[in-house]
Amino acid sequence: MNRFYQLPTLRIDPTRKKTFTYLGKTYQGVDGDTVAAALYANGIRIFARSLKYHRPRGLYSMDGECSNTCMEVDNIPNVRAENTLLKNGMTVKAQNVKGTPEKDFMGFMDKMSWAMPAGFYYNTMHKPASIWPIALKQIRKVAGLGKLAPDFEMTGKYDEIFPTADVCVIGGGPAGMNAALAAAENGLRVILLESRPWLGGFFEYRAAQYQNETPLFQRARDLAKQVADTPDIRTFTHTAMVGAYNNNLITAFQTGGADDSFDQRYIEIRAQSVVVATGCIERPLLFENNEKPGIMQIACAHRLARTYGLLPGEKAVFSIGHDLGLEAAIDLFDLGLKISCVADIREDGQDPDLVEIMRRKKIPLLRGWVATDAHGKKTLNKVTLSTLQGTRDKEFACDLLVASAGMTPVTGPLAVAQAELCFDNHTGFFLPANLPVKMHAAGRMLGLNDALAIEASGRSAGLLAAADCGSSVDTSLNEARADLENLPGPVKGSKMVTAPVKGDKTFICFDEDTTVKNIKQAIKKGFDVAELIKRFTSASTGPGQGGIPGHNLPLFVAQYNADPDVSAKPTTIRPPLVPTFIATYAGANHDMCKRTPLDALQKKAGGVFRRIGVWSRARYFSQDFTCRDEIENVRNNVGLFDASTLGKFRIWGPDALKALQRVYVGDMSKIADGKIKYSAMCNEDACIIDDGVVIKRGENDYYFTTSTARAGAAVEWIRYHTRYDGWNFNMVNLTDALGVINLAGPNARKVLAKVTDADISNDAFPYAGYREFKIKDTIPVRVMRLGFVGELSYELHTPSSYMPALWEILEDAGSEFGIRNFGLEAQNVLRMEKCHLIIGAESEQRTTLHDVGLGFLWDRTKTDTKTVGAFALKQTEKQDGRLKLVGFKMENSDARAPRDGSIIVDSKIRGYVCIARNSHTLNEVVGLALVDESLAETGTKLEIYEDECGDERLYAVVALTPFYDPDAKRLKM
């Protein structure tokens, strides 16, 4: 297809070709083409088949206001081809077709429309209920347009930003640009959003005169230049506003350009004041077969030529209701389009200059005429025009029908901002009657048509927004208002909704294949409000929401009812205002994880890493995920474990002890020097939330640890529970500043003794002791003798920067004792054999301190400390019906271990397995479970049900704990 290469309005670069495939065939487009424009340039007229009747559909609005041009692009379904710029190598497919869009095997559905009146599914599937499952399956098959492959994975780069501005202007047309400039002139920071890839709006592609021989498109470019030269205006193009929330929070989605680091970007804007200048779209003209490919709106035809250099057809008929239609007809005629006839719905009121030009150019004009039917098997070949009353008609052969009933404002942004919209008789628009505070509307959406008036209106709205931000704008605002008053006001709009036709094939909603006949059927059934008819007929529930049917549906209902009490009310629309990928909402990948100071060393040592909470941790050190060697080495020799993820805190100050007393269940006033105190924290319900140790390092100076999972919330928790007290204490989270190595196993002392001069004999540094000394005279360590894995062990805390060195020193010193790493899973088995708990693994939200057998940690004498949970600890101490933590072994010694999380049942659910493993140390399966009190007695048989195990059960018996070293000799070695 020949393209215009010389028009000054073009947004394409014909010298830069782009190759893409459509239905397996290779085509060429040019730089700047949208997918839709490129297809049109290659002669494609049918882009898709409609949802219900599989009718052929083509270009209609060029702004993606309906599903006609939703296509599959690079395997992503429902991409709006009119809004998506062509990229090299794109693969494009049509949707909702069996075969090709030209030859769709479901095309017969169109003949079946008589069998599917409005509310078909409601009525037919209503009774009996037994039909639902079958009907569901069948409906699912035909419902929806695009298809996702089951193994589909979304590709692309998604980003998000949260900018603030004084004024946010929605719409980058002449009004929006004027508003932005006016606000910026007052020193305010402005964000300007425009849904197309460039600024200019209705001026942008038109060659008609603006003023003094300057064409409109030149004016648009001048304004855009001024905007670009104003540093306080931040412009986002190709950015569709999609939501408005209170506090003037505006959300939008931006499509990235060739130079951007993202494909799509979520934008959330906080602005003090908002100007909405989203202009108008065209109101579709309703007549028989009004969506046949070859029929398009004025701006669609006009922009095909002016923006993309494509003559929209060869021989055209126009059926319009607005001067823009006459202007477009003249312009397209000049560009070479043959025009058989222009039918104008209006009997009079046309711009006399335009009428005169048409007369000179011999373009036939019929006033008070309208299209009533479009013919052609798949695409248009003939149009019937008739008088408004349908008294006379004429037929014209053509391949293009430019059809438009008039203008309708893009009120979506106002609607989602909860503005009240009222039908205005003069303009035939829904106009804002009551705007939210600090929100202003401007431009063509108010019914203005005069170029200067549109600009003045934008300027005045920008000044009002500046006033919202505290600028004094009285003088300039008065001037702008005076300007506006001297310019032409809102123009009278055409209110015709439908041509004089029965409406069997007159589509009011393209997305949902809803016809005028369907609306009449709904009204006959008693639905009298557009909002309800919308639900019954599904008109305007498609991806375009209110785009195509938004204005016509309420208008038609009001006119059809001819009921003065039913004034036209727009149907509700909701964010997002345009179809958007979930991926864009999700934005950037927030999944950040922390690495311990030993990350690199452990990776080198063959660590198999897993994401655990916020951390990436070494879970295994071989491909044997039962960790037999790691475990046996800890039990028999000595192992090294990276425990850096533990929460570590310093709390100090005159009231530090009071704060500890408040949150720990134990008596923190009784911490001996050089000793560690193990304790727990509960919430007010006595449920255990954390355990750890506390050390007193000096007067009013404590060091404490929390579980890994609790590290992030500890400061918040302590501050919360002391918020009324005004206590004087400080806290600092040292979790990332300090690392921890657990040196554990019967040879641990021998290893440590090699690297320190400190006396670490069992007498000098016994179990539960705390010491501070140096390794190799250099590395300061805080050392705790704990026994989480059930062996002699030293927990060494040291500044993170020393961690790799400390690790290597210990590894070196331990080589003669067979030292080796052990990972998280080995630790998990080791501590489970010893029945040491992990909060969160052996407890859930409702598990109290008593339930897990740690009630002894609670000091009931400290009643004046207001200990968090103390009252509930008293109340739940002897409470019935609780789940208790027990140990268990399998009934048959050769039975396998049940999966973690399996359920314990009899006739009801009685608890669950927290952890179970085949213990190499004990040579049998052992585990921990939370079970109903009645099953907690040692020797009780437990019936275990695993997910999807059918009738098979595993049987276990409650056993004495701990399983390993019950006399606790080994950790005191």
Add this chain to the structure above:
Amino acid sequence: MALTITCPICGKRNGYEFRFGGEEKGPRPAEHELNPETWCDYVHNNNCAAGVQNEWWFHRDGCGSWFTIFRNTLTNLEVDGPEETNE
């Protein structure tokens, strides 16, 4: 999502930065004053005002303060509290 909160230390910030800490109910009664009913009232029962309420917020992604603000639960916007009276 539109909520902004004024932290006494950091000023007006995006609501995403904060964690909600419940209605302002005053300090917890002492242990000897508690019975199951008063305990339950304090810990679990809320007024759930439809309108302005005084409530606690934590500046999690900021300075780490706990503080109270007044918020209109109908509009989900921070509002000025009742006039402070001089004793």
